[in-house]
């Protein structure tokens with residue numbers, strides 16, 4: 016269902032392969048363009064003297080990286096086949112990471128000054144190491160993150176974050192508490208705006224398709240936060256006040272990360288309407304919108320410890336109530352798990368979550384994203400029968 | 408060649424392993440009968456010594472997987488697990504143990520009586536992702552067990568600083584308090600020091616045993632690596648020390664007499680990654696062409712020392728280093744370790760097991776390979792799986808292994 020949209024011809028940025036025609040809403044257009052021109056944007060930032068630091072997982076302390084004078088950039092893959100990455104990684108890690116390595120080996124990340132990664136899953140940690148060995152840079156840091164929330168683990172995290180600031184300092188970064196406070200304020204405002212969009216979506220008042228919304232999120236992964244905040248404020252203003260009520264069966268999408276908006280487009284074209292998500296290219300990145308604490312470091316620590324749980328860091332039992340809450344507030348009628356193939360944290364939780372949903376008579380479906388991207392035909396068929404079943 | 412085969416062991420002490428294994432599992436069941444609390448935990452962490460010091464019984468579900476592989480139980484366990492909806496792409500340890508506890512558990516066909524149910528579960532908050540998911544699933548399966556979740560920061564060994572150690576010591580102390588409350592068993596510091604002393608002695612003996620691999624011909628090979636069972640299950644006990652002393656003495660004797668695994672040793676190999684537990688005989692495969700697998704990555708896990716006068720810190724360090732030592736937490740460190748082993752043991756060629764069941768050990772292998780090449784050590788990649796024989800093709804293995812051995816032999820001839 017596209018609302019208030021216009022047709023863009025031969026618009027290929029957000030699709031993995033080939034050329035496609037599809038509708039994009041006016042309001043989301045700047046975000047689509049950003050995402051489409053991502054490489055160019057990174058080059059422009061670098062030539063403007065900005066220092067870019069890459070990260071794979073949203074547990075990287077982006078506020079601290081920004082406060083130290085760097086631009087945090089989430090490393091993503093590109094459309095196309097995996098070729099060079101075979102020489103460095105086995106074919107049984109998630110396609111996301113392999114795509115990222117491929118892009119790096121093709122020079123796609125030559126503007127990055129290094130990588131800062133929070134230890135979340137083994138594959139991302141290993142690939143960060145491989146990056147350090149083969150792509151290099153001035154900064155390489157993997158920070159262990161505590162799992163148990165207790166005073167000692169917060170002190171531990173403080174020491175870890177101070178270590179990141181020091182490492183960044185060696186590469187020309189300048190960290191002060193004041194700068195961190197300012198960065199936190201900015202990111203908090205961004206997250207608060209995103210939370211507003213989510214609230215609108217729960218009430219069916221967000222005139223953006225799921226694919227559009229993903230582009231809005233993705234643009235934030237590499238745009239200067241100052242600029243991104245302005246773009247989001249403009250988006251808020253540009254959202255049409257009146258639009259055709261969206262149609263489709265309301266569903267929640269759960270998974271790790273979705274790079275290709277086409278996947279979500281297929282969900283919506285097959286009869287669904289995404290009203291909530293539990294994705295790290297989605298809600299998990301924004302909730303909670305802020306951390307509490309007297310000092311800026313305390314705020315960063317507090318938010319990190321209270322993040323909406325990612326399966327790499329918690330058990331399925333702890334996630335389930337959060338998912339049910341999301342179902343409740345969004346009135347979603349089913350769950351679609353869109354998982355990266357070989358992703359242990361998510362695949363490890365799926366059987367329990369699936370059974371728990373079944374017990375509650377909530378239908379769910381699981382789709383794996385393989386290296387070749389989403390398989391259009393089979394995926395559509397499965398989705399269509401899932402939605403038919405939900406409609407019955 | 409068979410898909411599954413047992414290894415041929417030459418050391419008398421290695422031949423005793425079935426008894427040693429049976430003795431340990433008998434002890435686990437006795438503990439249950441005597442009301443001595445049984446705790447399930449991941450291997451290679453400092454909790455083992457704490458358990459022995461507090462007269463509690465540690466049980467290692469990961470170690471149960473090789474036992475299942477040796478007894479041919481994995482297919483049944485995998486089927487149970489996959490029927491529960493677990494993906495075949497997940498680590499075989501995970502699929503085996505989740506299948507086992509939700510399937511046959513203590514059924515009549517189970518060898519060694521199976522695993523006694525846990526009274527306590529130590530769920531690691533650290534280590535690899537599958538191991539965390541394994542213990543979360545075990546908590547689910549044994550809801551009556553008391554659970555301790557202890558943090559173990561995933562930090563590269565070369566980056567460990569004071570605050571990591573302090574935090575790990577704090578977690579150790581928290582564990583002691585938890586165990587005391589959960590079981591009523593109190594920790595006696597003198598007893599702990601004694602256990603840590605024994606643990607350190609075991610590590611010292613382990614290093615000594617490994618050093619015999621420098622001999623040409625080597626008196627010990629990867630086929631005998633089952634001796635590590637005592638390091639996994641009994642570290643901190645006199646039994647482990649006694650056994651290792653006997654292994655060491657046997658090796659001493661054999662090396663003094665110049666008795667090698669092979670009388671005519673031509674090629675010395677290194678094995679990277681976990682062995683194929685269902686086919687330990689693979690290590691013997693190279694022998695027909697004069698090749699012996701002298702060393703493997705795994706053994707480095709116990710190459711550490713503990714200070715009995717500072718037991719908590721020593722155990723904290725053991726926990727901190729156990730996962731990074733063998734995984735991709737630092738590829739730099741792994742490369743160093745593999746190279747060091749290859750140099751020390753005069754390795755001619757390395758076999759890199761690209762293990763579908765273990766992402767953390769497999770990632771970085773290509774970097775290790777490059778480093779080996781620079782040292783002039785050729786390597787062979789074997790696609791397999793340490794638990795799931797469906798991911799292993801004997802035909803492909805044989806063709807590639809034969810070609811590799813021929814190449815190494817002619818290289819060696821050329822350099823003579």
Ligand code: SF4
Pocket residue numbers: 109111112136137138139271272327355357358359360361
């Ligand atoms: S998709 Fe899964 S495996 Fe891949 S980086 Fe994310 S958590 Fe790790």
Ligand code: SF4
Pocket residue numbers: 498499500501535536537538681764765766767768
């Ligand atoms: S280290 Fe490897 S083999 Fe062991 S549980 Fe983790 S993934 Fe599985």
